Amino acid sequence: MNLASLDLNLVVALRALLEERNVTRAGRRIGLSQPAMSGALSRLRRHFDDDLLARVGGHYELTALGQVLLDRTSTACELLERLFTSQADFDPAVESREFTLGVSDYSVAVFGGDFTRILDREAPGIRVRFVQVPAGITETAGAVLSTLDGVIVPHGLIRDFPATELYEDGWVFLVAEDNPEVGDHLSHDDLARLPWVTYLRAYDSPAIRQLGTLGIEPRVSVSVDSFTVLPFLIAGTRRIALVPALLAERLRGIAAVRVMAPPYETVPLREALWWHPVHTHDAGHTWLRDTAARAASAVRARPIRSTDDEDPAVRSREG
Template sequence: MDLNLVVALRALLEERNVTRAGLRIGLSQPATSAALARLRHHFSDELLVRKGNSYELTPLGTALQAPVTNTCAMLERLFTSRADFQPATEQRDFTLLASDYAIAVFGAELSRVLHAEAPGVRLHFRHMDPRIVEDTGTVLSGVDGVLIPHGVISGFPTVELYRDEWVCLVAADHPGIGDHLTLDDLARLPWVVYQRLFDAPVTRQLSMLGLEPRAEVFVQSFHLLPNLVAGTRRVALIQQRLARLLHGLATVRVLPCPFEAIPLQEALWWHPVHSQDAAHIWLREVAAQVASGIAELDGHQDVPAAGQDAPRTG
């Protein structure tokens, strides 16, 4: 199959208009119509059907949108790969999928190092694609990597980054909670729950213990957990490193988990197509260095003791 048809397919599915698609990729209208005819023959589907004065995608055309976008991104990265990479002088864009937790704890320091060592590099952080679990290869093929802990995906190359522990958050003035929580407390208290469970595998561990959190608030940002716990009877699970960064932003207490919560092992995963790319190799080496620095800081951090009130701000 002519790979130029992949470019035409993306333009046709996104523009839903033969003329505009042709202008976008530099083809005449007859040439674009011919490309559409070949694509229809290949897929045995109309892909675009006229409705009034416009076109609509067929069900197959709709289903092809995401794969063809990722395929074009992968091909672009493949053909822009270099045998060497000089970070001080060259330009490059890197795209990483990550949760707000991973960006705060790891991504911020990574961006500072890139700022100092590679002024021509642009770093794009995007929200986690929910397809990462069911269609890992397709998602990874369209980006440079994903920051996600072990226990969610497997079977792809990875750089180990750092470990983190899970702790509990309760309001500083929570009635009836002292310096420790029990499993009975977790069962009876309302919860604030991070909604995308694939970023918090520890919640699955609670189910194995026979505990189903009574969720009262759902949120898609780990950063919002302290504010949604403060001044309430709610409880939440949060990563210790993030709790340290957010210390003082809400009147909450950090308490140990009343069960042996499985530690979080954060990693950078990527598609094998990037493995021999010099720029990507450099990025992975920098990521490993940043992670090593984060680990070295562990012994020098002043972490609030369990049960200590976070100071009020503002």
């Protein structure tokens, strides 16, 4: 397909038609008259050799192809908007711009405070929006990155896209303070015997996979799509949970749990900011990446305190 032969205005019209499913409303949305919008629909139908919108009773519904194009058109429009808003120069002190980053609640808890404090000091007109990374990021990285300014996820989930290294973290276990089945130190037997609470998504998968090499199969009794609620699901129970050490430090004291060292050498978690190549040379995005790296330096420099003199679990983070 030769892009030079296409009218890219039809991409905007296609998105409006597929989302509104009404010619008049679609035209009003993008500033076209009803006849002009009908003409755009006719051209699109000829191009795709498909009706796209099919009348059912008194309203229109998407055809099978129209349904496929719905998500693709939205992604294409967002990528084009990001492409054509790229800047050669960027002064954070005077610019007004919003950046959207895909994150987990772990990333926001550990990294978000330092990052947004820099924005407050140096870029008062810059806004940041944190959104949850889709569960299928490993399989849909290109599509996700085309609609965001970047995602903050560990290595091992995304490949073949540019990234800025942020910080490295270790792993610790959470155990209820009143769990009589766990002594001063966790054992391999404890990990195999006790019920687990796990994070539902893929972020901890390298750490969980590592247990398999040790012959340990976690007995998962509860799974949840949030790291920060894990302490509340541990307190007062027999359950245990594997969590990043930096997060455990920030959650210290919010629930009656102990932070304990793993009985094995864990694989470190290496967090990075990943982005679509379309952003690489944009001055604003370059500033965003540099600022994220500066915020990560503060994360790396902050020491982790031990729970008490007898508990070395989080005296230093691993790696």
